[in-house]
Amino acid sequence: AAMSSHAKDEPKKEIPDIILDPSTRRKYQRGKFLGKGGFAKCYELTDLKNKDIFAGKIVAKTLLVKSTQKEKMSQEISIHRSLREKHVVGFHGYFEDSDNVYIILELCRRRSLMELHKRRKALTEPETRYFLKQLLLGVKHLHDKKVIHRDLKLGNLFINDEMELKIGDFGLATRVGYEGERKRTLCGTPNYIAPEILCKKGHSYEVDIWSIGCILYTLLVGKPPFETQTLKDTYMKIKKNDYHIPGRVGPLARSLIQKLLQGDPTCRPTVDMIIADDFMTMGYMPTRLPTSCLTMAPRFD
Numbered sequence: 280a281a282m283s284s285h286a287k288d289e290p291k292k293e294i295p296d297i298i299l300d301p302s303t304r305r306k307y308q309r310g311k312f313l314g315k316g317g318f319a320k321c322y323e324l325t326d327l328k329n330k331d332i333f334a335g336k337i338v339a340k341t342l343l344v345k346s347t348q349k350e351k352m353s354q355e356i357s358i359h360r361s362l363r364e365k366h367v368v369g370f371h372g373y374f375e376d377s378d379n380v381y382i383i384l385e386l387c388r389r390r391s392l393m394e395l396h397k398r399r400k401a402l403t404e405p406e407t408r409y410f411l412k413q414l415l416l417g418v419k420h421l422h423d424k425k426v427i428h429r430d431l432k433l434g435n436l437f438i439n440d441e442m443e444l445k446i447g448d449f450g451l452a453t454r455v456g457y458e459g460e461r462k463r464t465l466c467g468t469p470n471y472i473a474p475e476i477l478c479k480k481g482h483s484y485e486v487d488i489w490s491i492g493c494i495l496y497t498l499l500v501g502k503p504p505f506e507t508q509t510l511k512d513t514y515m516k517i518k519k520n521d522y523h524i525p526g527r528v529g530p531l532a533r534s535l536i537q538k539l540l541q542g543d544p545t546c547r548p549t550v551d552m553i554i555a556d557d558f559m560t561m562g563y564m565p566t567r568l569p570t571s572c573l574t575m576a577p578r579f580d
């Protein structure tokens with residue numbers, strides 16, 4: 280066998296083929312490896328009784344030794360299990376055994392907006408409106424429940440077989456404790472990070488609005504608004520609010536992007552205001568999208 284990376288004496292804890300949830304007595308068959316993110320590995324898990332298939336996020340307990348890692352994991356579970364909305368990834372349970380923590384989540388067979396973006400680059404305005412509306416309905420639910428996601432990005436926006444968008448990965452999410460609370464700490468590096476976090480000012484729901492602006496720009500333009508060769512240069516551009524919207528972007532989309540990517544968080548619109556924005560209401564909104572959109576631009580005539 281290939282040289283393994285762990286020390287000789289400690290046996291590598293494999294993830295079992297059959298996983299038992301002791302509290303519900305449900306048995307899952309471990310299937311296809313779907314990917315990994317942070318400490319977690321993700322597999323298809325099939326409920327052996329009713330054949331339902333889920334996305335199982337599995338974290339080895341050997342990685343959760345520091346109390347901060349344990350607390351972050353339980354915070355992710357506590358926040359995600361409190362949410363229930365069509366455009367938030369379904370939370371179906373969690374349990375642990377001697378070696379791992381298991382989180383049972385809704386499987387999204389068409390992966391995420393990241394894979395779609397890599398394949399298609401710039402999307403049409405109707406497709407962008409379609410996905411943005413579903414993202415906004417999901418974020419509205421989070422904000423109504425006093426949850427800030429803090430890491431909204433293409434790779435965390437999953438797509439199911441019906442081409443519906445589902446917000447996932449609550450690893451950086453937090454709850455607003457009291458009205459007007461400004462969060463001061465964030466342990467992790469959000470992809471579309473807002474300027475107020477970089478400048479270590481207090482932050483709140485507006486960081487999700489900033490990320491939505493970055494997502495809108497990326498879907499329409501085909502690349503992120505502040506992309507550079509290095510993270511340091513990207514952070515400089517964010518702090519200077521230095522981004523350019525190409526001429527080919529329509530006036531209503533341009534105007535909404537400018538509202539969302541304002542440096543001053545107090546100037547950014549709320550989710551409800553974005554849902555009512557002219558870009559969302561004055562253009563064609565498809566009720567559904569064909570899976571062909573994963574590979575080529577649709578014609579809406």
Ligand SMILES: COc1cc(C(=O)NC2CCN(C)CC2)ccc1Nc1cc2c(cn1)c(C)nn2-c1cc(Cl)cc(-c2ccccc2C(N)=O)c1
Nearest residue numbers: 313314315316319320321334368384386387388390434447
């Ligand atoms: C059939 O459904 C899927 C297939 C695939 C797939 O075909 N992956 C291939 C990648 C290339 N390798 C060589 C072979 C496998 C990926 C995701 C799926 N679905 C899915 C994943 C889900 C969830 C719901 N549905 C939830 C909820 N969370 N995750 C989840 C969890 C973690 Cl820990 C990682 C990642 C993850 C997988 C890959 C890249 C990036 C990421 C990422 N977003 O971190 C995703």
